[in-house]
Amino acid sequence: MPPVRYGIIGAGAIAQYMARAFTEGRDSVAVAVADVNLEAARRIAAETGATNACIYWRAVLANPAVDAVYIATPPFLHKEMTIAALQAGKHVCCEKPFVLTQADVREVMAVHATVPHLKFTCNASRFHESGVARTARELVANGKLGRLYRVHFEHVTAAAKPGAVLPAWRNDPAKNGGGISFDWGVYDLAWLAYVLGGHFRPRTVFATLDNYFPLTAERVPPCLDVDGRLAAEIICDDGLTIHWERRASEHGPDRHNIEFRGTAGGFDTCFVPMGEKPGLHFHAFEGAADLKTTTLPEATPPNWDDTMVYSIRDLSRAILEDRQPSNTLADNLRIHGLFDALLESARTRQAVTVAD
Ligand SMILES: NC(=O)c1ccc[n+]([C@@H]2O[C@H](COP(=O)([O-])OP(=O)(O)OC[C@H]3O[C@@H](n4cnc5c(N)ncnc54)[C@H](O)[C@@H]3O)[C@@H](O)[C@H]2O)c1
Known part of the structure; x- marks a missing residue:
């Protein structure tokens, strides 16, 4: 099966750790990166092999070559970006903390209910498979x-x-x-x-x-x-x-x-x-x-290293196997x-x- 093609939104500190997820030759590749800091976007594009770097996150969502997005911006932006990604037909792996309140999760869930085939996970699941x-x-x-x-x-x-x-x-x-x-x-x-x-x-x-x-x-x-x-x-x-x-x-x-x-x-x-x-x-x-x-x-x-990239691996496998990732919107609602x-x-x- 072809790998899942990711757009990366936010190319700061954590995106640098996560670059490895898109270069290890398994289920995930990066094709586009957006950051308001163009230099940062270009750096992560170079590290991951993505061919497209820009400052507009909505351009990543409009890109038909993108199957899924990895959102790595500060938390207050996660809700808007996740909702827009789902509305654009993209699977989502969002950095933690997912959003700021339970009401925010409900808003995202209402949108997800209209596109239930799309997979969502939050990187709070980073430690699910580590060690014990x-x-x-x-x-x-x-x-x-x-x-x-x-x-x-x-x-x-x-x-x-x-x-x-x-x-x-x-x-x-x-x-x-x-x-x-x-x-x-x-x-x-x-x-x-x-x-x-x-x-x-x-x-x-x-x-x-x-x-x-x-x-x-x-x-x-x-x-x-x-x-x-x-x-x-x-x-x-x-x-x-x-x-x-x-x-x-x-x-x-x-x-x-x-x-x-x-x-x-x-x-x-x-x-x-x-x-x-x-x-x-x-x-x-x-x-x-x-x-x-x-x-x-x-x-x-x-x-x-494996811990850091676990959630991207989990989302890609979930997409390819058509199953739920180990962390879902329902989990985030409760948390x-x-x-x-x-x-x-x-x-x-x-x-x-x-x-x-
Ligand atoms: N730093 C870590 O070790 C770490 C570890 C795990 C999780 N996280 C989580 O990852 C998320 C990001 O953290 P970070 O440490 O990478 O932050 P950061 O400030 O280093 O990077 C965030 C990036 O988002 C970009 N950005 C901001 N607004 C944007 C917009 N509108 N469009 C596009 N890009 C935009 C910024 O320019 C910046 O490059 C947070 O939710 C954080 O909790 C960070």
């Missing part, structure tokens, strides 16, 4: 944990260092949706939704968020006006309680820790390739014997609904019910 995700998903689905009652999910990424230069949109909640909660949190929640399957039915949340840098005496740059920490208790329909915490911008090391606990067993893991706790460690009491820990093999070896509730809870300091 599939093993964890199987353990949950096949009942090896018994009744799953608790998940502890804590990830801390390095601070944006004083003096670091960030694109302006990253520090603007209206353009970025949030800070670390949106930047990395969407990966966490997409991973949890993928691994937990039907257990991931958030119903009640209580959240707090804050940022550390503006609290320093001299507002050490970068003075982020978006959140640097979001912590939440998320209670699901079946009673499962998820403690989720995402932090950045603090003076301390990275930390990655995920614990699943059920009545018959539990496991510890880390969803980021090359985290400090690689692999998946399954724990269970065997009768009256001591707790036994078994390290289970990973379905795929942890590898950042953005959860975000709406988390942000409202943090703002009001009240528990909030998550809308369906």
Whole structure:
């Protein structure tokens, strides 16, 4: 089957990482690139072998040689570009965070309902196949944990260092949706939704968020006006309680820790390739014997490069095999609904019910 032909919209930092997806000779090639910065568009065109570079993203949509688009612009542009792409008959892989609110997802879904044959995915699925995700998903689905009652999910990424230069949109909640909660949190929640399957039915949340840098005496740059920490208790329909915490911008090391606990067993893991706790460690009491820990093999070896391009590979295979990608609009509806509730809870300091 011929490869899927992509138009790339947005040729900034992440597009450079993603260029490899279009040159590895599998299911995806790039034919056109658009960026308001023509030099950037030309650079990514040269890296991917695309023959067309321009400043007009709508020209990519009008190009009959384009089957699918990869949208890699700042988040506040994703909704408009996704809707226009679907209306132009293109499949879509959109960078994360997909949009800013659940209402935005609903708008996109209304358009997608008119073109249901087109495939959509969001790059929040980046970690679905990395390392342990599939093993964890199987353990949950096949009942090896018994009744799953608790998940502890804590990830801390390095601070944006004083003096670091960030694109302006990253520090603007209206353009970025949030800070670390949106930047990395969407990966966490997409991973949890993928691994937990039907257990991931958030119903009640209580959240707090804050940022550390503006609290320093001299507002050490970068003075982020978006959140640097979001912590939440998320209670699901079946009673499962998820403690989720995402932090950045603090003076301390990275930390990655995920614990699943059920009545018959539990496991510890880390969803980021090359985290400090690689692999998946399954724990269970065997009768009256001591707790036994078994390290289970990973379905795929942890590898950042594969992780980065996973969503493009997944979308292309979904198009060629006529199946759904591992992250759908329905997944994004749930995740953005959860975000709406988390942000409202943090703002009001009240528990909030998550809308369906
Ligand atoms: N940087 C990363 O490591 C990284 C990793 C994963 C995901 N992402 C996500 O990818 C998206 C882009 O992030 P980035 O870091 O590449 O940002 P960036 O600012 O480096 O690049 C964005 C690009 O979009 C272009 N652009 C802006 N408006 C445009 C328009 N109207 N038409 C065409 N091009 C336009 C800009 O000129 C810029 O080149 C964000 O949603 C981000 O969360 C980034």
